[in-house]
Amino acid sequence: MPxxxxxxxxxxxxxxxxxxxxxxxxxxxxxxxxxxxxxxxSGQPGLRVGKNVGKSGFKPVLDKPPxxxxxxxxxxxxxxxxx
Numbered sequence: 001m002p003x004x005x006x007x008x009x010x011x012x013x014x015x016x017x018x019x020x021x022x023x024x025x026x027x028x029x030x031x032x033x034x035x036x037x038x039x040x041x042s043g044q045p046g047l048r049v050g051k052n053v054g055k056s057g058f059k060p061v062l063d064k065p066p067x068x069x070x071x072x073x074x075x076x077x078x079x080x081x082x083x
Contacts, residue, residue: 005017005030026039
């Protein structure tokens with residue numbers, strides 16, 4: 001069962017709660033008495049850190065950018081400071 005801590009308490013004592021999580025405790029953070037987030041130990045089973053980094057199901061529509069793309073982009077962005 002996770003330890004519960006209010007978000008305000010977490011902000012005031014982050015080092016303590018981070019140490020608790022690093023020792024294996026699961027800490028459930030609440031905001032307005034409702035679950036908000038969880039602090040879990042690094043490497044805990046089920047934690048997917050970077051599992052999909054660099055992977056995407058999207059494929060480019062074009063093989064290469066069309067001619068004039070840079071000029072169009074520069075024109076669209078305008079000069080720095082312009083509105």
